Amino acid sequence: MTENQSLRMPEMVPLFPLRDMVAFPYMVFPLFITNEEIAVFEEAIPFDNMITLFKLRNESSERLLSSLNEIGTICKINQLTRMAEGGAKVVLEGLARVRLVDMPQENPIPLVRVEQVREFAEKSVVSEALVSSLNALLKIALSYGRPLPDDVMKMIDYIDNPGRLSDLVALYVNLPPDELQKLLETVDPIERLKKVYMSLTAEVQRLQIKGEVQAEVTKKVGKTQKEYLLREQMKQIQEELGEEDDRQTEIKDLRKKLLSAGMPEEVRKIAEKELKRLDKINPASPEYSVSRTYLDYLLNMPWQNATIDNRDINQAEEVLNQDHFDLKKVKERILEYLAVRTLKEKMKGPILCFVGPPGVGKTSLGRSIARALGRKFIRVSLGGMRDEAEIRGHRRTYIGALPGRIIQEIYRAGHNNPVFMLDEVDKIGIDFRGDPASALLEVLDPEQNFSFTDHYLDVPFDLTNVMFITTANILDPVPPALKDRMEVINLSGYTDEEKERIAVTYLIPREIEENGLSKYQPKFSEDAIYKIIRDHTREAGVRNLQRHIGSICRKVAKEITQNKPPREQITQELVEEFLGPRKFFDEVTAEKDRVGVVTGLAWTETGGDIIFVEANRMKGKGDLILTGSLGEIMKESARAALSFVEANCVELKIDPKEFTGMNIHIHVPAGSIPKDGPSAGITMTTALVSLLSGREAQRDVAMTGEVSLTGRVLAIGGLKEKVLAARRAGVKKVIVPERNRKDLEDIPQDVREQLNFIFIEDVREAFVQALK
Missing domain, CATH: 2.30.130.40 (LON domain-like)
Structure with a gap:
């Protein structure tokens, strides 16, 4: 030592x-x-x-x-x-x-x-190993570009004293002053050398990582610079040859579109920014196609492009009459819109909602409106739609993102003022992906849709020029907020006479054309058409009527191809031969009067229909049994009817003992079909009075109306559909609430003449008219 x-x-x-x-x-x-x-x-x-x-x-x-x-x-x-x-x-x-x-x-x-x-220095294997290792680390650090003073470089190979070597190397290691002070205070040279060795090891590792990162960066930068130089050289060669790069040509085309797109200023700035970004993206990158698609939508949206409306009201009325029979209210509303548009250039498009049973022409009416106005027609079915993104689109962060159906369809149409039909608005669903009906609130509100923002486009688009039309079979499932934004127009079912005119004017010529019978033109007799309507169809619209006419035309076509003589006239007998025996009968005329069975009228999403309310009694504990797939409201009407009859049994001449120890059973046939609503109230009350008094009910008398506990008859809806159903079933007399007298104007004159209408305010009046 x-x-x-x-x-x-x-x-x-x-x-x-x-x-x-x-x-x-x-x-x-x-x-x-x-x-x-x-x-x-x-x-x-x-x-x-x-x-x-x-x-x-x-x-x-x-x-x-x-x-x-x-x-x-x-x-x-x-x-x-x-x-x-x-x-x-x-x-x-x-x-x-x-x-x-x-x-x-x-x-x-x-x-x-x-x-x-x-200080004491002891030469040992440990000290010699540390000195040797420290010298090696210094040389490694030197190889990574860490400079050393010349005098230190000359000395490190000759110094074998651990303390002296550690002091020389101490300042070479990047340590804070406080750590250097601790090294200075370490008296033992071996311990000091160990600390310096550990610090220098960490420094060398840092230099190694830094060197690897720099090498990788240099490699990538070199590759990028090489690609850049080659690309620039290629541009120069193409310019010399008079050629252009496809990508640069595409960018130039997009820039021209940007200048002529007519988009708002704020949208133009976003498009310019995206175009600059696209120019810097490698075409092989997935981001390129995403940015390119987004720009395509921005530049090709019809920001200013619109069709010129046909403002000739007489010509528009003629087009509507060519395509559809009757529908006076709808046609009048469209002509009003055209008249206002003629007087005022800038106006908000109406939001119409066509409500009616299937087959009355709601969807085809939208196409006719577009033809009358000279506009593009767009139809989107909302039936079963459950995803809000179908309306508002997906954000661009999602893979495969696209705009919603509103923006997509307007983009395809190429004009910003189409007639846009949203079909089956009452059949929208809702689940974890959002509520499409709520997303439609902004679309169908003229006070909001001037700046409709799709999640994909992320810029406002003006929808005020679009004429939105929605359709529904019934309005009950439509949310109140959405219903409030629309102008509801009810389309009722057709009478037999109207169906016959529709068949002659529209359906038969169309089916003859579609089934290849233009050369032969078979004629349908009036009796044959009425037979199809009354014996083979039972509907508010004309969809099944068209199917049966098409079926007859196909059978005629089959006979012609079998070299049989073509049918010139389609008669009642041919209808029965082609379509088979009748499928529907007049339920009322086919039955007889019975006790406890009363004819009622119902309104469903497929139009009007008749129902038979049956009441019976048997021994029991005084329970009320209700069957026939009845809804809660209809069950409540039945309980209210029983309470009224029991409370007024003396006035109705019914023995109070009839209620003692007896179960009362009310049944509405066709149990597989759900039924609900309060309008069968007077029908169930009359059936109970008929049962308990023993008086027969007239089967050709049908009734509808809600009844209160005191016997007052309240107004109902869907009177026209119910009256048409009563006429089809062979009813002669119809009992209707007094408050519905005003609705008689909607019923065709020929139907009113064939039926006897009785307007009542109290249910007791129904007993007089319906019970024998």
Whole structure:
């Protein structure tokens, strides 16, 4: 074990405090000082040019001695040079570690007593291995571009003293001043060498990672630069040859479209930004196709492109009459719109809602309106739609995102003022993907849809020029908020006479054309048409009527292809031969009057229908049994009817004992069909009175109306459909609430003449008219 050589030092030495650095032995370094600090170094000349450097530990302390670290370095002043701009440069050489003992003088210049720190170096396998490893690490660091002073490079191969080597390398490692101070205070050279070795290892690892990252970046940048240079060279060659890159041609075309698209200013800025972004994207990148599709929608949307409306009201009326029979209210509303459009250029499109049973021409009416106005026609079926994104679109962050159906269809139409039909609005669903009906609130509100924002486009689009038409079989499932935004127009069912005219005018010519009989033109007799209507169809519209006419035309076509003589006249007998025996009978005329069985009228989504309410009784506990797939409202009507009859049994000449120990059963046939609503109230009340009084009910008398507990008859809806159903079934007399007298105007004159209408305000009047 050897002790480091003892250093001859003066008894007291000047002190200079360090703030952001640490001085080590064997270290030659410059120090830049201010004019005020020069005096300390000049006073060190009598002390053999020696000065002690101690790092400050706590600058807030009042006394300098208590603010210094215990271990510092005594240095020799090799050179002191004053600089022209002020201050001086001092070149110092670290000599040895010293421990602060005392400070006899603090002002004007700090003088301290110090003692040299003794170090012991033991040559061993460990120290030799550490020295060798440290030398190797220094060379590795040097290979990664970490520079070393020339004198240090010359010395590291010859130094085998662990302490001296660790002090030389200490400042080479990037450590904060506090960590360097701990190294200075580590007296044991082996321990100090271990700490330096660990720090240098971390530094080398950092340099390795940095080198790998730089190499990878350089590689990628080199590849990008190469591609850029090749691309630029290709452009120059194409320009010399008079050719253009397909991609650049596409960008130029998009820029031309951008200038001529006529889009609003805010949309144009977004499109320009997206076009600049597209120009920088590699065509092989998936982002290119996403950005290209988005730009395609932005540039090709009909921001200003619109069809010119046909403002000739007489011609529009003629077109509507060619396509549809009757429907006076609808045609009148369309002509009103045209008249206002003629007088006022800028107006909001109406939101119409056609409500009626299937087959009355709601969807085809929308197509006729578009033809009458000279506009494009768009139809979107909402039946079964459950995803809000179908209306508003998906955000572009999703893979395969597209706009909603509203924007898609307008984009395809190429005009911003089409007739847009939203079919089956009453059959929209709702699930975890949102509520499409709520998304339609903005679309179908003229006060909001001037700035409709699709999630995909993410820019407002004006829908005020679009004429929206919705269709529904019944309005009950439509949310009230959506219903409030639409102008509801009811389309009722057709009478037999209207169906016959529709068949002659529209259906028969269409089916003859579609089935290849244009050369033969078979004639349908009036009796044959009525036979199809009354014996083979039972509907509010004409869809099944068209199917049966088509079936007859196909059978005629089959006979012609079998070389049989073509049928010139379609008679009743041929209808029965082609379509088979009759499928529907007049339920009322086919039955006889019975006790407890009353004819009622119902209104369903497929139009009007008749129902038979049957009442019976048997021994029991006085329960009311209700069957026939009745809804809650209809069940409540039955309970209210029984309560009225029981409360007024004396007036109705019914023995109160009839209710004692008896169960009453009310049944409505066709149990597989759900039935609901209050309009069967007077029918069930009359059936109970008939049952309990033993009076037969007349089957050719049908009734409809809601009844209260006091016997008042309240108004109902769907009177026209119910009356048409009564006429089809062979009813002669119809009992209707007095409050529905005004609705008689909607019923055709020929139907009113064939039926006897009885208007009542109290249910007791129904008993007089219906019971024998």
